[in-house]
Amino acid sequence: MKSTYTTVLILLVLFGLFSCKEKESKYVEASSETKNVFASTAQIPDDHFLGDQTCKECHADQFKDWQGSDHDKAMQEVSDSTILADFNNVKFTSQGVTSHFYKKGGDFYVNTEGPEGTYQDYKIVYTFGIKPLQQYIVQFPNGHYQCLRTAWDTVKGKWFDLYPDFKVVHSEWLHWSRGGLNWNTMCSDCHSTNVRKNYDYKTDSYDTKYAIINVNCEACHGPGKTHVEQAKLEGEDYTFSGDLKMTVGTDSQDLVDQCARCHMRREQVSEYFNFEGTMLDHYFPELINLNTYHPDGQILDEDYVYGSFVQSKMYHNGVTCINCHDSHSYKLKFEGNLLCAQCHVPDTYDTPAHHFHEKDTEGAQCINCHMTGKYYMGNDFRRDHSFRIPRPDLSIKYATPNACIQCHKDKDNEWAWENFKKQYGKPDYKHFSDLLAPGLLGHANGVNDLMELAKDSVYPDIARASAVSGLRNYFDADAVDNLIRFLDDDSPLVRAATLDVVSSMNSSDYVNDLLPLLNDEKRAVRVRAYFALGYLDEIQIPKHYKVVYEKVKKEFETQLEVTSDFVGGRVKKGDYYLNKGNLKAAIKCYESALEIDNINNMVRTNLANLYYRDGDFEKSEIAYKKIIALEPDYAPTYYSYGLLLAELNRINEAIEQLNLAIKKGPEHIRFYYNLSLLYDKVDNAKQAETIAVKGLKLDPNNESLLYVLAYIYNKGSQINKARNIVARLVQLFPNNVEYANFYKQLNLSN
Structure with missing residues (x-):
């Protein structure tokens, strides 16, 4: 079976108490009263x-x-x-x-x-x-x-x-x-x-x-009862009083949001939709990720239009669904390029001087260049609503699709890029994908690209929120400090994405930054804030926040209940128990998730880790073997299984699994580091050296591999070789005192 998942590593949460005394001044500054942001959760009667x-x-x-x-x-x-x-x-x-x-x-x-x-x-x-x-x-x-x-x-x-x-x-x-x-x-x-x-x-x-x-x-x-009663009561004197939704006077972005509740890929937040509040009080859209989108934001899996449309300039300039689609028949208002000509002057755009194709051909149709599409559900062709300019140069960099070679199937991206430059010149603008794609793909400067995108409000909110979400793959000493700033962002999408990332980290030092978000105007943000604070006991909640905390607790419990028939909902509940330190309850939630989807190896991988933490090594091993049986070519599972065997002191078996991991995934540098250490543990210095050197051929400046190789040389009394390696470490990491001391010791060995 082809691998369709990415291993999710469970981050160990440190359950430390915080000092109320130290933080007291900030508590006073924080917004502590319950705001009037809680939309009614009343069910609308069917009648x-x-x-x-x-x-x-x-x-x-x-x-x-x-x-x-x-x-x-x-x-x-x-x-x-x-x-x-x-x-x-x-x-x-x-x-x-x-x-x-x-x-x-x-x-x-x-x-x-x-x-x-x-x-x-x-x-x-x-x-x-x-x-x-x-x-x-x-x-x-x-x-x-x-x-x-x-x-x-x-x-x-x-x-x-x-x-x-x-x-x-x-x-x-x-x-x-x-x-x-x-x-x-x-x-x-x-x-x-x-x-x-x-x-x-x-x-x-x-x-x-x-x-x-x-x-x-x-x-x-919305329900028509009040509207009809008023109309009948007032007769000819009736004046529309705003008792209905999606009317002529609805703001353009509000209108898109109201359509979005059914035209987007999303998670549910409320028990049911009752027209109270906004879209983000009931649902949260799936952000741009490598499972649903190409790294530049183009459609890959089904996104149901909204996630694409809010990336577009059209959306940010007040264009709505009903500018193109009739609001009741949902058919297109015009055929062909006349639809786009509502806003784009035909003499400028509907001409070979712009599109470089013969007039009235397929290549001259605006949508074929700016709205490429895919078939979903077998025969349902859906177009990408991000309305982007084809970028063959980005396709070359990030292996993303473009309209040019989707039509000219006998050509390649290099051909498309050369013709693009001849016809339009090099782009003089920066699309958000210039920053998002390298960040999501893990390129060298990816963390800086994502941070630049997240900070710049000129870009679409969904792109900025997706950048924040992508930062979870770049944790370092400054990660939390860099992220916390986005908790105050104007965009609820960005605030919510920030909470998703922070909640997977030890955020006890930032509790005062999280507490005010219990009062956020959007329910989708509030429930995330509650989850991020999940490691706290209720007794630790400052009295200023007791009332709002209890209200949001009910909202969060409702979300868990309404999503409990999804794998993701049961996993979320399990993660909440993990935050609470209840490992047994978390394991039960993950086991129940597998009852829904018994071949979900993302869940099974996390469950194997939980079994290990619980000391149930037999179940952990069974889980890893099951994953390997289902997806025998997925290298990280062999790695994780090998580490488990090493912890159980079954070193030779662990070595076997890590060799398989390298065979299946030779690009994973960490595999070489751990395998080298295992060979050293069984006193096979030659193989330990060989594996470390192989890894360094892939990444010559890898800190861990350089250090383990120096350690092996020093242990084997190959002092000169050890000294040369440590000299490189000192040069690469001049502020590392440990490397400097190691180098001095090696010099004294002479």
Whole structure:
């Protein structure tokens, strides 16, 4: 199986007490009263949502545009008119699984592989979506509803596999009968109106409810009860009083945020969406990372548009979704380049002098250069909404895509860059990706690039927050001090990202910087502040913050509860217990996360570390062996397993694992250092030297390898060789007293 994860190292948190006396003055300065920032968490009764037929009475034109749209057909009950697929005794086979679609009586069925790996008959109860695909939903026990992996292509009129190149075993989380295609948690919140997931962790059951099955008028505009009552009461004298959302007067960025709750990849913060507060009181968007985006911010995995759009100049200049898309039909307002010509003068931009392609060809279309796209879910082509200028020069540096060679498939980036320079010259502007890409990829100056990006408010907030998040990979003595400044940033995305990083470190010295964020205006920030303060006992919370601390505690517990059907939610709870020093409880949370996704090796790696910390070496070893069995080419697992064996004094076995680690991942310098030490431990000085030298060929100035090589030479009485190596260390690290003393001792050996 191809490796799809990055090993997450669990950072040991030091649970030290802080002195209230020493910090007293800062407590006084901090904002200590509970601000009025806590949006109501009340659930809206279903009968406050009156339905589209009521809206139609006064808004017939808008209803007509909405009818038949993707929102209208987001979810429907099964009937002959709603099912578009062929259920006339049709079979479809993909990845070794054959699904048989048929009718029985007036009902629709599929016979396919179920959660136990056996074939069963399943009744279709709902349709899901309309174009370019329609999915079908099956009811399972305990309130679970599952979306079939086989879907109907409504454009080509055929069955197809959503993931045709990806083999999924029935026991995996991604199997259609399990978490990856579970409607309750993955789909319902955005495909119906006034959804309450209602998950019960103890019984692994759902009691999901909604007011209206599809995305109707009130899913966007809010419950219509008050609006209709006022209109009827006041009649012709009625004046709109702001009792609805997403109206003509809504601020452009607020409007995008309101669309964003369903058009972004995100984590849930509140129990349910009730139109109170803002987007960040209910959800937090996934930042730019190497799993979801290319390192320059272009789409890689599904980001559902928002995370791309807020990177763009268009967003920061007041452009909204409805400038291009009709607000009710969601269709494009104009065809071709006329859409862009609303703002961009055609004589300047819609001309070969600008795009260097023959007019009215594919290459002359604005979107093909500035909105490249990808297919998701098998046949759904989605365009990147960051609206960027193609940059072949960045593609050369960071292996990122660009529109030029995506069309000119017979050419390479060097060709594209030479032509770019001829046509436009070298770019005279700095895009945020010039700083983000090298930082995320770990280039030599990466930490400085990320810090520069994070500090400069001229760049998009999501890029700055992503830079802060990326700084977690560059911890050093000044790391926390450099990060703390961003807790006061104007952007809630940046503040939240900072808390995510700081919470994984020993932040006891910065408790006074964290406490004021319990009063932050955004719930997504407040719950992170609570988590970052998790190592404190409640008795340690200053009295100034007692009230707000208790309020945010309830918000945090709600978030843990509402995300407890996700692997990430259970891991977050486990990490919270770790902060509290409750290792046993943390282990149980991680074990429960594996119950959801038994092949999640990121979780299993952390669990192996927890077992080790708990002294359960047998379980730790079993976990590492399981990871290796699932992903035999992932080098860091051999390394971690080898370190465990070394701690158990099984040195020869440890040496074997570290040799495998180097074989699988020869670029990892740390492997050479530890293996050299192990060879020294068994008195194999020759191999210890050989391994250290191999590592230094990759990184000639590596401090750890230079030191271990000097140690080996000194131990073997090769004083001259040792002296030469230590001389290099002194030259490279002139302020290191230990190296200076070592060098003096070697000189005295003569």
